[in-house]
Amino acid sequence: MTEPSAKQEGLSVLDRPNSYIGKTVPRPNLDRLMQGRGTYVSDMELPHMAHVVFMRSPHAHARILDIDATAVKQMPGIVAVVTGKELADVITPWVGVLSHLKGLKSAPQHALAIDRVCWQGEAVAAVVATRRALAEDAAEQVQISYEELDAVTNMRTALDPDTPVIHASLGDNLAFERIHHAGEVDEAFAESDEIVEAEFIFGRHTGVTLEPRAVVADWNAAEARLTIYQGTQAPHMVQNIAALHLGLEERQVRVVCKDVGGSFGIKVHIYADEMATYALSKLLKRPIKFVADRVESFNTDIHARDHGCKGKIGVKRDGAITAFEIDDLTGIGPYSMYPRTSAIEANQVVNLIGGPYVTKNYRARARVVFQNKNVMCQYRAVGHPIACSVTEGLVDFAAMRIGMDPVEIRRRNLIADDAYPCGSPTGLKFERLSHHASLAKLMEMMDYDRLRAEQTELRKRSIHRGIGIASFIEVTNPSAAFYGVGGAKISSQDGVAVRLDAQGSVICQTSITEQGQGSESLTAQIIGSVLGVSMDRIRVILGDTDNTPYGGGTWASRGAGIGGEAALQAAKILRKNILDVAAAILQSTAAELDIVGNAVVNAGDRAPRIELKELSRIVYFRPDTLPPGIQPELMATRHFVPRQYPFAFTNGVQASWLEVDTETGFIKLLKHWVVEDCGTIINPQLVDEQIRGGVVQGLGAALFEKCIYDERGQLTNANMADYLVPMPGEMPDIDVGHVVSPTSESELGAKGAGEAGTAGAAAAVSNAVNDALKPFGAVITEIPITPQIVLTALGKI
């Protein structure tokens, strides 16, 4: 039972002596990664392990006529060739819907396709061999014949009556629709001095984790237990789903997550080929390893964005924004992804449009349609880049129309810093945001006026530079409102167990996971600060369903805010327990004692009384010397979940400074600034690096990244050479500043920071490009902004 986070001890972890909170300290265990001595799933070998290679559909939509593996059976190293029908005896299909997304529908999806394939890359058969290369050799000899069917590829015509319906049982290709209306939109537009409309196009792109998705599944038939080694962000979710569909109890499934080579939301989903790997291990009673190759990654890792969003804004001549309206359309592939569904991104777009601004007049429609392309789902900053680009693009166009500076129109419309708590037209609850303070800080960091003057000067020399501003809000610390209320077994609470070992060091088990963000570090920093133990004496265990409390994991910018608070509360209990024992040993009272520098000290003069090492020795080995009736508890567990606010919103503002070459269409990013407010900052360096990494993923979307499909549903650039990601030479230095508005929902006060960078980067770049092109009257509303798009906008091609 968690007690209310009352500050009964009269001291906060934030102001304790030797606190690590707010300090830049290096992450523990970086040597392992820097020396190449980590353990990624792709590094793992188990005894008697076999490798699976999946045969994948070359067609976007086809009927499977025949799978002939007779030639393969005699090939060296072959263990099995398994079809969808055969695997269906081991693992049941699933449907990716959530009950709170009313009307969302999808069709049953199997681990391996049965009868029909619905996108290029869908797995059709599994070839298992003793080595991966041998499985690949064999896969070349499996003959699969298909009858190609009409493919639905254009999301704009997906709902037309003459477009084939992908899943006949669903009746049409509409997966989800949401309509929202708040305030007096028509009246507001009627009263506006100017109305600007634009259609924004967002390219499909993907996460490109440097380590592809990888799984080793190990069914131990004697124990009737499955161990899944997987680079996942949510081990307990994987445990639940694997057990559910394999007909097991959760206690029969252990999920272990060691080092993970990048995640970004790509590794928070349940993929059919991963489910097939679990099932193959159970079927073949031996460890099976699946590591996606890069082509498979592009064809099967979830894609994201791919929205076309019509937007409309009304504005008065004094700059007051009167209303926003959008009509958003997105194509998600043939299935809603499991278990988080593929309607969340569009739902977020509806939720977040206009979020930083005061106007209450808002009308939105979002439609999510099926198509025969790879599945789309939640990737870093889900929906935010779209909502931010549409909102901030419209705000800039409105400013341009009335001849107002883009900073000034924001000053006049951003929600005032003293207006909180308040809500949005879509019912979002804002506890405390800092749009104006953030904007003011940004202006100072970038020296806005000087930059404008420089821009004007350079224009005289035909150098076209642009400044783009983008304010944003970000959903962090999600409560059960995200998934739990819709029926998904995805925990929104996290747990931390912390104990003193027999040498006075601390072992901590947490349900949040590490993919490089610094979960391990922030947990150790919090525990060290509360306990008065140095970080080198703290070991943090994560990513193992057998050895951590139950919890959600690391996604949706929740690790620090939720897992961090659980760590704080657990450490407080352990601290109290330690002081109680110390008081008994020292014939003192807990109130007279403190823990500083790995030793119990006098609370007053900080004179050392007993080292934690000695206290542990007594408790574990000489409890006979303790006073009667004392039963020390040197382990404590606490869980935390936000209850008051469904989400802890953060806010911030970004700016881009870039140069457009109007002859070649190339864009040179010169500088990028971010000011964001994630509440209490546990480790400033880690927060800044989350922001920078997030920004660069947003910059990739802005300028380079796009999954290019042809009209037959073939992905034409499914490799790292043709799919462009940001490289060091193209990226600018990124300055990061902070405003700090802690959430009062937790004692820690931390909100999330993992997605803020991605949320606003593309919007800032788009606005900067349009600012640079202003003298030409050219406007661009499509990303990625390739040279071709620039030159087309300039009328040069």
Add this chain to the structure above:
Amino acid sequence: MTAPIPLSLRVNGERVDAHALPRTNLADFLREHLQLTGTHVGCEHGVCGACTVRVNDEIVRACLMLAVQADGASVQTIEGLSDSGEIADLQEAFRARNALQCGYCTPGMLMAAQDLLRQQPAPSRNEIRGHLSGNYCRCTGYHAIIDAIEATAHLRRRSAR
């Protein structure tokens, strides 16, 4: 399938005598035959740089070189450079600057960075960015990596004085 071919090479200073199929690339040979899993495989077509190793003093993409081509060569991997202490300062700078997150690109990134610093003791930020243009990082956004390499170059110049 062609039979395995014998090869003899030095890996991190240690003599290795092995057999490898002609088609086995150096990355797979290091990872699967020698269990030196610090050399990572990201794209398997020579683009991402995660498998960067040093062969006879030149950095190469281990996924684009066949193991049999390394017959008679001297190969250094991240494990070797770590154990010899050659890049201890660079690793320390990466730690101090948090120039890695997931760490998957890091061995290749350190290989490429050390290669630059051996050729150019005083690289500009742009030169650093240019030299790393064959090494993808999806986590950091590169800024911290550039900082760490710049700081190492600075420290090495100071200690060389």
